[in-house]
Amino acid sequence: MKRIAIDMDEVMADANLRFREWYERDYARRLTAEEMHGKHYKDMVLPEHRELTMKYPYVEGFFQDMPVIEGSPEVILELSKKYEIFITTAAMQFPTSxxxxxxxxxxxxxxxxxxxxVFCGEKGIILADYLIDDHVRNFKRFTGQGILFTSPHNVHETWTPRVNNWQEVAALLL
Amino acid sequence: MKRIAIDMDEVMADANLRFREWYERDYARRLTAEEMHGKHYKDMVLPEHRELTMKYPYVEGFFQDMPVIEGSPEVILELSKKYEIFITTAAMQFPTSxxxxxxxxxxxxxxxxxxxxVFCGEKGIILADYLIDDHVRNFKRFTGQGILFTSPHNVHETWTPRVNNWQEVAALLL
Incomplete structure (x- = not known):
């Protein structure tokens, strides 16, 4: 049975939506899709809002009850019938999470x-056939096939294969 | 650079000593080396003490300030100059830890x-050349070389190579 490792934030859990919710709560500004496109958090917000917003992922509760990315439960359930599934998430940066x-x-x-x-940092330690992740840097030392899951911050990265949503993961792997 | 994955409990952290301390605190009985030899926790204690003591690892604080196993900091520091070191610990059974x-x-x-x-469960997901661990079951799906670290519960297991302390790890790998 082949093995798939799946990243959590921005692949299964909608960290972008949580960031946007908190930003709106604190600054009464709702980020549009255009403002997020191609950007990391620090470049989505006004410069004077950067200091506080960069701390969000370190704040207790940021990862709590995070919205689920559409399609992920259904597709991962189907994948789990054909592959061994591991969730490999970079939790070590955010111990409160x-x-x-x-x-x-x-x-x-x-x-x-x-x-x-699996709560880890460096993903080179993961032994799997596929890694679905939103960071190309996590494929650098990974020995299997990296599959880039689209997120606003990675739209300008070049990587093949890229998937834009869970329906495309299903088309690729099922 | 070759890679070594090292288990934490009973390899780096003296969980047996913590168990013994708590057992003595609760039942005023100090387990001797003979009473622990060749046994899992459940068989070290009197049958009427089993229910409470089996819960120890799930209690907040069991893993806090655990004593360090003699020789591990010095030897792991030396190993880290020659190998890439990952700590791979089965934390998922005990989320409070x-x-x-x-x-x-x-x-x-x-x-x-x-x-x-790396906080994990199943260690088959770990990609490393060596895994130093006190459970033979963790070598089952591991693709590198398992090195069994002696603990009272595994003395009757057959596995090669076995190391009895950190000096023997140094002799084997340095």
């Missing part, structure tokens, strides 16, 4: 055993 | 970058 990420996965993806959750 | 394990590693092994901490 551990328990929230764990609970989130148990709630939204109850069919994935907790033995298959 | 995440932050304590993270803080423990940062305190006692400050030379290991947090990007190289």
């Amino acid at each position: 551990f328990v929230h990420k764990y609970e989130w996965l148990k709630n939204h993806f109850p069919f994935i055993p907790t033995t298959h959750f | 995440f932050v304590h394990k993270y803080e423990w590693l940062k305190n006692h092994f400050p030379f290991i970058p947090t990007t190289h901490f």
